[in-house]
Amino acid sequence: MELKTRHLTPEEIDEAAQILREGMVVAFPTETVYGLGANALDPEAVKSIFRAKGRPQDNPLIIHLAIAQQVEGFVQEVPPQALLLMERFWPGPLTLVLKKTEQVPDIVTAGLDTVAVRVPDHPVALELLRLTGFPLAAPSANRSGRPSPTRAEHVLADLGGLIPAVLDGGETGWGLESTVLDCTVTPFRLLRPGGVTLEELRDLVPVLYQAEGDGTGTEAPRSPGMKYQHYAPEAKVYLVTGDGAATKIKELSEPYRKRGEGVGVMTWDERAELYPSLTVLPMGPEGNFAALAHNLFHLLRQADILGLKVLFIEGVSEDNLGLAIMNRLRKAADQREIKM
Ligand code: TXA
Ligand code: MG
Secondary structure: OOOOOEEEOHHHHHHHHHHHHOOOOEEEOOOOOOEEEEEOOOHHHHHHHHHHHOOOOOOOOEEEOOOHHHHEOOEOOOOHHHHHHHHHHOOOOEEEEEEEOOOOOHHHHOOOOEEEEEOOOOHHHHHHHHHHOOOEEOOEOOOOOOOOOOOHHHHHHHHOOOOOEEEOOOOOOOOOOOEEEEOOOOOEEEEEOOOOOHHHHHOOOOEEOOOOOOOOOOOOOOOHHHHOOOOOOOOEEEEEEOOOHHHHHHHHHHHHHHOOOOEEEEEOHHHHHHOOOOEEEEOOOOOOHHHHHHHHHHHHHHHHHOOOOEEEEEOOOOOOHHHHHHHHHHHHHOOOEEEO
């Protein structure tokens, strides 16, 4: 059914809360990306999230809370090291996977015996959680497989006509989704790198991280979401890393250019002049990972708006926020990674 999606301002937050109370979904801003929220304790409401996103039912959702104390009731126990992380990083872009209680509906966790929880660090999200009084189950508010939305206009582009409302809090801060950490195993295991970095986590607790697709493991993915394609623009994406990247990109782009097809390159501002005949999507000042993270999904969406046939992306180093950035870029490139 085609709906008229309302575009609400933060002054209209009461209306967003009312829509949620009525068992419907609302897209709302967090400090990472926009989420598509519904009452986590109402299985029918949560079902609408999967429907609107076109999300596979076996991919569980994160429960968003107003305050850390609210985890009581939803999780069986909080290991002392997880408590340490909550105290340090909440509210903030860190999602903890813990053993769930029966209070959490199966549809939220896709039948798993664990639940992902976080307290978002965004005034609008926190106010919405306080107004409704219930926790919000929320995945990123994009159609499944598309880049996560960092602006209300991205949500409308993907879900306009499919959801009752988006609450517009402007551009999100981090621009990448939260770090997901499995706290049900020892040592804790990083399932998805994000705003809270591996280095920051390891300052406090031991954390295991095995990059996806590094060829060392045959284990099934622990985070169901990891197996799905993500962040893919229509354009074919190549991730090119190393010193010879510019030469390689020019070489690979030639056949497309000859056919008159749109070719884009995502590169640091200072390197734009290396590509006079390509459409440059600027990543920001060289080495500024925070600026790149903030703009990354917007740039991927720009590739489609510009109608690019192919997009080359220069890889970045994988320390700190770079790990989360490269994780998203690899998914956008769907294995097309060239190391020079
Ligand atoms: O920053 C964020 O995390 C955003 C905002 C809206 O909070 N949300 C978000 O949700 O990115 P989503 O659904 O797009 O990604 C959640 C990830 C998925 O990879 C999912 O498989 C994983 O967390 N996940 C959720 N519950 C899990 C669980 N119980 N065990 C393991 N992984 C889980
Ligand atoms: Mg997502």
